[in-house]
Amino acid sequence: MSAEGLAFYLIGFLTMGGIYAVLCLALNMQWGFGGLFNAGIAGFYAVGAYTAAILTSAGAASHVGGFDLPIVIGLICAGLLAGITAWGIARVCVRLKADYLAMASIGFAEIIRLVVINEQWLTNGSLGISRIPRPLEMVFSGRQAEIVYVVFVWLLVLLTYVVSQRLSRSPWGLVMRAIRDNDVAADSIGKNVQRxxxxxxxxxxxxxxxxxxxxxxxxxxxxxxxxxxxLVTFLCWVMLIAGGSGNNRGAIAGALVVWAIWSMTEIITSHLPIEWASRSAYLRMLLIGLFLQVVLQRYRQGLLPERRTTPVQAR
Amino acid sequence: MKLTVLASAVLAIALGSASAYSDEVKVGALMGITGPLANFIPPILNAARLAEKDVNDGGGILGGEKFTLVVVDGQAAAQPSVDAASKLVNLENVAAIMGGLSSGATIASANAVSIPNGVLQVSPTSTSPAMTDMEDNDFLFRIVPSDNYQGQVLAKMVLEEQLSKVAVAYVNNDYGVGIAGTFKAAYESMGGTVTAFEKHEDKKNSYRGELATMASSGAEALVVIAYAGGSGAKIVKQSLENGFFDRFVGTDGLRDDLLIEQIGAEALATTFFSAPTSPDDNPVGEIFHTRFDEEFGEGSDKPFVDQSYDATMLIALAIEKAGTTDRSKVRDALREVANAPGEEVGPGDWKKAVALLADGKDINYEGVSGSHEFDNNGDVAGFIGKFVVDGDSYKQIAIFK
Incomplete structure (x- = not known):
C-alpha cells in the first residue's frame, strides 16, 4: 500500500463520511433540538437524490429527465422538494407524540420508496437513473475529480453546520429545546408548539x-x-446517538466515527484466509455491533454531549 | 481518544499485513456477501476461488508469483460497494476488480472508484442496459449479455413460433422491467402486437385479477418474465387452472425445475424458454462442473458459477498478457486475450495459455459460460438458447446468436 493509495482511500472515506455528516446534522435539527423521532430519513434522502438526478442528468428516453441543469440548481431543488414533502407529512403527523411519529414516518418513507420503484416514467423504476454529472467534471477528471468532490461535499457539510449552529443558538432554537424538554410548559407561555x-x-x-x-x-x-x-435511516440514527444528539460537532464526529467502524472493520476481516471469506463478512457485522455497543455503553451522552447553549446576543 | 487509538491499530494491522507479501498479484472480488444476494454467494465465491487455484496450481502468474483474490463485501447496495471498492483499489492496490453483482452496486462502484482511478472492473452478473453506454473510459466490462439482448432474441423466437399477439406479465424489478421493455420494443418493431403489458409484485398469493384482464385481451400466449420461485410458477398454474392461457413463453428466470414439479411436463408441452447458454455442446462446461463438484461437493449448477470463474480467469489472463500489474495495461490486454482471433484456450488451460503468451502468440479465451467476445462497450453478445421441457428437465433445441 502506498501513501497515495492511503490518501485516496481517506478521500473516498471522507466523501461518504461527509454525506453522512450532512444527514446526521439534519437529523440533529429534528431530534437533537426538537425531539422529533423521524424514522423515515430514507424517504427524504430519496426525494432529494431523485430530484437532483432528474434535473441534472443527461437525456434519457425511458423516463422524465435530461434537463441538464446546473448542479447547484439541482441541489437547491432537491432541498426544496424534500422540504415540501416534509411539510406535507408534518401537517399530518407532527401532532403525534414521539413513537407514533416514528411509525408514521416509517410509513411515509415506505410510500416514497414504492413510488420510486413503480413510477417508471419518473424515476426509471428499479433500473435507476444514470449519467448524473459531478461538479467541474469538464475541468477535472480521474483522481483530481475525487479531490474536487470531497471538497464540494465538505463545503456543504460546513454550510449545514453553520445553519444548524445558528439555528440552535437563535431564539428559535431555544424555543425548540423548551418544546423538546417540556411541550406543555412551552405551550403555557404562549409558544405555538405545532408550528x-x-x-x-x-x-x-x-x-x-x-x-x-x-x-x-x-x-x-x-x-x-x-x-x-x-444504510440510511438506521445508520444515521446510530451516528447521531453515538456522536451526541443535540451537539452539532457531535453529529459530525458520530458520522465519521461510525462510518470508520463500518468501513475499517473490513480491512481486518478481508485479511482472514479466503476459506473464511463469506464468514468474515458476517464476522464484520458482529464487530460493528460490538464496537457500537462499546461506544454506546461508554459514552451514554454520545462522544460530544450536548452543552448548555448561550443564546446569540441581541445586537 | 481511545477510538483514535483503535482506528490507528486497525490501520497498522492492515498496513503490516499488506506489506507482508510483496510478490503476489492481487485481484479484488467485490461480492454482496451479506445483504439481499447472500444466498447466491457461496457457489459464486467458490468458482472464483477455483480460478485462483487453477492459476496457482498451474505455476502462478507473471513468472511464478502468487495470484490472490481479496474478497470484500459490498452488500449489494451502492454505499458499501463504493466503500469496499475504494479499499480494494487504494489500500489493497489490486490490479483489477472482479465483480459488482447487482447492477446498482456495479455501476456505483465503477463510477465512484474504478473509472476515476483507472482500474479494470469485470462484472460476472450485472445485466442492466445502463452499463452499455456509460462513459467508462473502457474500464468497465461484463461477461453476461445485457437484458436488452435477451429481450430482442426472445422477440425473434416468439415470432418464429407464429405467435403474433401476446400478453406480457413481468416482475417489477430490474430483471423483469429490463427484459420486458426491450422485448416489447423489439417485438412491436418486427410486427407483433403486445395486447397487454402488466407488471406485478413478487411473492403474492394470487395473480388471478391481473391474469383475467390479460386473458380478455385476445392474446395467443402469455410471456412470463419472472422467477419461477417468486411469481412465475404461480402465474402459470393459476392461468391453467382458470383457463386464462394454455400457452406460455418464459425466460431463464422461469426455466427452473421447480416449474416442472409444480405444473407437470404435459401442460408445458407447447411452452418454450429463452436463456443465456453456452455455445453448442460445450465440453469444457461439463468438465468444469465435474471439477467444481469434486472440489466443493456441490453447487456447480447454481446461477452465475460459470460467469464468476470466467471473469476471474479473464482478469488473470489479461494480467499475464500485460506482463505487469499496471492497471491500464491490464485493461488494454483484456480484449486481446478474450476476443478472436488467437489460439483457443479454455478453463483449466492456464499452463498452456502462459506458454502461448510467453511465445508471443495471441490467445482467445473460450469460457465455461460463453466465448466472451467484447464489443466496444465492454459488452458481450453471448448466446441465447431456446429450451423446451423434456421429461423432468429442459432440453435446448436451438441457439440464437
Missing part, C-alpha cells in the same frame, strides 16, 4: 434531501437499492 415542530421537521428534511443529492452525484447513478433503510 415550531413543523418548522424543525421541514428544515431538517431539507438537508436530508441535500444529502441525497450529494450521494446521487457521487455515484453518478441512483437506483432504489441506495435508499435501503439500513
Amino acid at each position: 415550531f415542530r413543523v418548522e424543525a421537521f421541514v428544515v431538517g428534511s431539507v438537508f436530508m434531501g441535500v444529502a441525497g443529492a450529494l450521494s446521487a452525484h457521487y455515484f453518478k447513478f441512483f437506483s432504489p437499492d441506495a435508499t435501503e433503510p439500513l
Whole structure:
C-alpha cells in the first residue's frame, strides 16, 4: 500500500463520511433540538437524490429527465422538494407524540420508496437513473475529480453546520429545546408548539434531501437499492446517538466515527484466509455491533454531549 | 481518544499485513456477501476461488508469483460497494476488480472508484442496459449479455413460433422491467402486437385479477418474465387452472425445475424458454462442473458459477498478457486475450495459455459460460438458447446468436 493509495482511500472515506455528516446534522435539527423521532430519513434522502438526478442528468428516453441543469440548481431543488414533502407529512403527523411519529414516518418513507420503484416514467423504476454529472467534471477528471468532490461535499457539510449552529443558538432554537424538554410548559407561555415542530421537521428534511443529492452525484447513478433503510435511516440514527444528539460537532464526529467502524472493520476481516471469506463478512457485522455497543455503553451522552447553549446576543 | 487509538491499530494491522507479501498479484472480488444476494454467494465465491487455484496450481502468474483474490463485501447496495471498492483499489492496490453483482452496486462502484482511478472492473452478473453506454473510459466490462439482448432474441423466437399477439406479465424489478421493455420494443418493431403489458409484485398469493384482464385481451400466449420461485410458477398454474392461457413463453428466470414439479411436463408441452447458454455442446462446461463438484461437493449448477470463474480467469489472463500489474495495461490486454482471433484456450488451460503468451502468440479465451467476445462497450453478445421441457428437465433445441 502506498501513501497515495492511503490518501485516496481517506478521500473516498471522507466523501461518504461527509454525506453522512450532512444527514446526521439534519437529523440533529429534528431530534437533537426538537425531539422529533423521524424514522423515515430514507424517504427524504430519496426525494432529494431523485430530484437532483432528474434535473441534472443527461437525456434519457425511458423516463422524465435530461434537463441538464446546473448542479447547484439541482441541489437547491432537491432541498426544496424534500422540504415540501416534509411539510406535507408534518401537517399530518407532527401532532403525534414521539413513537407514533416514528411509525408514521416509517410509513411515509415506505410510500416514497414504492413510488420510486413503480413510477417508471419518473424515476426509471428499479433500473435507476444514470449519467448524473459531478461538479467541474469538464475541468477535472480521474483522481483530481475525487479531490474536487470531497471538497464540494465538505463545503456543504460546513454550510449545514453553520445553519444548524445558528439555528440552535437563535431564539428559535431555544424555543425548540423548551418544546423538546417540556411541550406543555412551552405551550403555557404562549409558544405555538405545532408550528415550531413543523418548522424543525421541514428544515431538517431539507438537508436530508441535500444529502441525497450529494450521494446521487457521487455515484453518478441512483437506483432504489441506495435508499435501503439500513444504510440510511438506521445508520444515521446510530451516528447521531453515538456522536451526541443535540451537539452539532457531535453529529459530525458520530458520522465519521461510525462510518470508520463500518468501513475499517473490513480491512481486518478481508485479511482472514479466503476459506473464511463469506464468514468474515458476517464476522464484520458482529464487530460493528460490538464496537457500537462499546461506544454506546461508554459514552451514554454520545462522544460530544450536548452543552448548555448561550443564546446569540441581541445586537 | 481511545477510538483514535483503535482506528490507528486497525490501520497498522492492515498496513503490516499488506506489506507482508510483496510478490503476489492481487485481484479484488467485490461480492454482496451479506445483504439481499447472500444466498447466491457461496457457489459464486467458490468458482472464483477455483480460478485462483487453477492459476496457482498451474505455476502462478507473471513468472511464478502468487495470484490472490481479496474478497470484500459490498452488500449489494451502492454505499458499501463504493466503500469496499475504494479499499480494494487504494489500500489493497489490486490490479483489477472482479465483480459488482447487482447492477446498482456495479455501476456505483465503477463510477465512484474504478473509472476515476483507472482500474479494470469485470462484472460476472450485472445485466442492466445502463452499463452499455456509460462513459467508462473502457474500464468497465461484463461477461453476461445485457437484458436488452435477451429481450430482442426472445422477440425473434416468439415470432418464429407464429405467435403474433401476446400478453406480457413481468416482475417489477430490474430483471423483469429490463427484459420486458426491450422485448416489447423489439417485438412491436418486427410486427407483433403486445395486447397487454402488466407488471406485478413478487411473492403474492394470487395473480388471478391481473391474469383475467390479460386473458380478455385476445392474446395467443402469455410471456412470463419472472422467477419461477417468486411469481412465475404461480402465474402459470393459476392461468391453467382458470383457463386464462394454455400457452406460455418464459425466460431463464422461469426455466427452473421447480416449474416442472409444480405444473407437470404435459401442460408445458407447447411452452418454450429463452436463456443465456453456452455455445453448442460445450465440453469444457461439463468438465468444469465435474471439477467444481469434486472440489466443493456441490453447487456447480447454481446461477452465475460459470460467469464468476470466467471473469476471474479473464482478469488473470489479461494480467499475464500485460506482463505487469499496471492497471491500464491490464485493461488494454483484456480484449486481446478474450476476443478472436488467437489460439483457443479454455478453463483449466492456464499452463498452456502462459506458454502461448510467453511465445508471443495471441490467445482467445473460450469460457465455461460463453466465448466472451467484447464489443466496444465492454459488452458481450453471448448466446441465447431456446429450451423446451423434456421429461423432468429442459432440453435446448436451438441457439440464437
